[in-house]
Amino acid sequence: MIEIFNDNWEKLCSSYELDLIKTFECGQCFRWNADNCGVYSGVVRGHFAKIKNENCDVLIKSSNNDIEFWKNYFDLNSDYELAHNQMRKEEYLKKSVEFGRGIRILKQEAWETLCSFIVSQCNNIPRIKKIIRSLCELFGEKKQFEEDFYYTFPSAGSVFKLNSDELGRIKAGYRAAYIMSAAEAVSSGNINLDYLKILNYNDAKKKLMDINGVGEKVANCVLLFGLNKTEAFPEDVWIKKALKEKLSPDFDPKSLGEYAGLAQQYIFYTIREENRIKS
DNA sequence: CCCCAGGCGGTTG
DNA sequence: CAACCGCCTGGG
Numbered sequence A: 001m002i003e004i005f006n007d008n009w010e011k012l013c014s015s016y017e018l019d020l021i022k023t024f025e026c027g028q029c030f031r032w033n034a035d036n037c038g039v040y041s042g043v044v045r046g047h048f049a050k051i052k053n054e055n056c057d058v059l060i061k062s063s064n065n066d067i068e069f070w071k072n073y074f075d076l077n078s079d080y081e082l083a084h085n086q087m088r089k090e091e092y093l094k095k096s097v098e099f100g101r102g103i104r105i106l107k108q109e110a111w112e113t114l115c116s117f118i119v120s121q122c123n124n125i126p127r128i129k130k131i132i133r134s135l136c137e138l139f140g141e142k143k144q145f146e147e148d149f150y151y152t153f154p155s156a157g158s159v160f161k162l163n164s165d166e167l168g169r170i171k172a173g174y175r176a177a178y179i180m181s182a183a184e185a186v187s188s189g190n191i192n193l194d195y196l197k198i199l200n201y202n203d204a205k206k207k208l209m210d211i212n213g214v215g216e217k218v219a220n221c222v223l224l225f226g227l228n229k230t231e232a233f234p235e236d237v238w239i240k241k242a243l244k245e246k247l248s249p250d251f252d253p254k255s256l257g258e259y260a261g262l263a264q265q266y267i268f269y270t271i272r273e274e275n276r277i278k279s
Numbered sequence B: 001c002c003c004c005a006g007g008c009g010g011t012t013g
Numbered sequence C: 001c002a003a004c005c006g007c008c009t010g011g012g
Helices: A020-025 A067-073 A080-086 A091-100 A110-120 A125-139 A156-160 A164-168 A175-188 A193-198 A201-208 A216-225 A237-245 A253-278
Strands: A010-014 A040-044 A047-054 A057-062 A142-145 A148-151
Touching: A010 A067, A020 A040, A020 A047, A040 A148, A047 A148, A057 A067, A080 A253, A091 A253, A110 A125, A110 A175, A110 A193, A110 A216, A125 A156, A156 A175, A164 A175, A193 A201, A201 A216, A237 A253
Parallel strands: none
Antiparallel strands: A010 A057, A040 A047, A047 A057, A142 A148
16 A cells, blocks of 8 residues: 555645644744744644645644644634624724634643743743743753654643752743742642633633732633633733724623634734734 | 833832 | 832843
């Protein structure tokens, strides 16, 4: 039997359903990087993957070789068309849907998401990525898949065991203390992230905000990207700008219910793109 | 060199 | 309550 598809690349979905650039560059994740051919590499829950476009398909090759795992991660079992229909009433949101189509809300590992968005505060994206890469390379587990070496995200327990000199090596600055308080809360069981997934949005948010260094914005990012609370609507400076300058004054994200999080990503992507094109 | 970045916690009016 | 300020660090 002759292998038709070489190298174990497998079709994940169509490029229409998942736009890799938009999804990876819209600020929800920090560990996917493209090579100069546009092939992205990333690590999710200890599994390594390469992912690329070919013709009109998205192809993936991974260390666990489990297509359902990746479909779940890329939220490909959700029907976004239902959400889009709810978004057409508001003019700027309607534009954002067309502009941002192809973005998926990634179902990320909760502890990694918590740690990453603590690092993100008052920081720029290249530096956020650098700090997280250091954290993984210094304290994660080194693994190999074919010719690629990669690092897992260190557990809350292993981060909590670090002393201040060790944690200082990732150069997170004043956020290091916040990372430590999150690591303590999670590794001690004081906060059980899996349990937060089954709590309602408000209760889960309250628990997250008990962590020193987690405020409204970081909590909402963790709820949306790490705990599957799709009604979360994180308001950063860009979203605040859109609310002030682009969306109508009576627009209320709560009216979108479970679709608010997706709308937030579309708006975020759109206003950033508008700003990038302008400058 | 300066400016400030996808916030937070603490203090003040 | 809102407004402000300091915080580590390094990218631009």
